[in-house]
Amino acid sequence: MHHAHIDKFAYQDSPIHRLDPRAKLAVTLFGTLAIASLPRFSPDLAFYTWLGPFALLVLGRIPLRFAAKHIAWTLPFVLVLALTSLWYDKTPTTILFGPLLWQSTLGWLKCLTLTAKFIGSMLALIALISTTRFSDLLMVLQRWHVPEILVIQLGFLYRYIFVLIDKAHHTVRARTTRTLKRLAPKQELRIGTAMIGSVLIQSLDTSTRITQAMQARGFVGQWHSPKQFDMKRGDWLFLGLATLYIGMLMYLSHLVGSVNSVRPT
């Protein structure tokens, strides 16, 4: 199973891993909200948002290459949309950056801001997920009164996702090793659907077996966990620092926002 690496870091131990999952989830939510509300033409401000998640990743001993790889996978769609601002917004502007001064367009500022914000919020999410077990997050959701059935569904999905991804990969690999060239679309489609169909039949079989096994062990549609959450001093400190950091970002964005929206008289 080569997908186990997706959240293997969540099972490590570090000060960040030991923090209360409720605090981490709340901070990630508000942090993301703060990042989204930053002004649209401030790449420098958007860059500051990297700082907090970066600290969490380093202190949580998550390899930065892991985070970079995840960001690289999901970057293209945002990058395509961000790059279009280069074409559609060519308002000239002068950029001052310390000793440097150069002519550019608002499109560039927008593109850079969008990308930097994207990376900032991705880093925050990666920091949350790679330092918190998914089962703990589910318990938090349950505490926060998210409908039980959704939490159960998420738990089931998480449990079997890796098994089935692996099965799908087996199917894809089996097909690849038996293929010398790409066929006509019609044949590709026929083979593709047969592959998906066989994965579906396999998952249905698996589901029957798993449900029977779970029911035999007394599962009646409820999730139980012995885990107790309590906010310790470290958790409060983390919450305080995070609030300070997010508050500072919001204050700066308020200041910069007032420049960005100056109206000509």
Added chain:
Amino acid sequence: MHMANELLSVPVAAGTFAIASLGLGLVCRKVKEAATTDQLGLMGILGAFVFSAQMINLPLPGLPGTSGHLIGAVLLAILLGPHAGALIVSSIVIVQCLLFQDGGLLALGCNMINMALVPAYLGYALYRLILHQATDTWRFNLAVMTAALITVLVSAILVPIQTAVSGVLTLPFRTFVWTMVSVHLVIGLMEGLITIAVLAYVKQIKPDILSLNQKSTCDNRSRLLVATLAIFTLLLCAVFSLYASDKPDGLEWSYAERPEQPEFQSVVLPHEQADTVETLQSKYTLLPAYTKRPTPIGHINAQDVALSRGWTSFAGVMGALTTMIVIWGVAWCLRKKRATA
């Protein structure tokens, strides 16, 4: 089709999140009424199935270099009914966001609406509307194809609408809509063909699976409601795309561009702008010592908009970089020490 946080403004993200949560809450209640313990396991596994089927990217015919994958909401809605279908795809979107960072945390509302709630209900309504009581294969295929194609297109149109309302992108609304529609036309056709073929395969091998949905088939009244909702959504999309403006929003109009006034210079007036930068410089200083050097702000002409704040932003970025390096260095040293200890 997964949207990132940055393509949405905070009010739009919050609004769609609220709508999606409300919708999901109702869906959960519906499913809880109907689902047995057997079905809970089945729903989890089918979710994992659609998740992994989404990983099989098939090359798009006619569009070299691009590939598309199944969305699966229609397939699930036909197999398990619209409520369970919507719930399963919502959970997939949540897991994709959390575990695979595919789609933003704030955009979760939008993604759930675009990929789970609308496709499951709209697709199921269209499927039922066309199939009605018929059992022949031809009509079944037509129903599945229409449901899959239309839902993919509607979801594809919802993305530009949400970004246009947010006003984050500079890309003109119509261009965005046409690009999305043209690419998703092919993806929708593929989705339809794959759904038909998978269901045919299932029918052949395990015909009993297709009757899973018998219990949760909507009665006539709720079918009418679903159909009305579906038609309403379609009309809304069509009307919206006809009348929506691709002109700059109020804020952009105010200082960046005015298409109807070509002589309008995109400026923030010089002294005013310099003043604000001045006040900013005095207020917004992370490292005041670095801002003491005279900045060339005074030399900027009227046409320029100095949005980047000279030494302050330079000092800030350098400060942030240094902090990152320090954090990394300290952590590295500590780790070395622990390893040798």
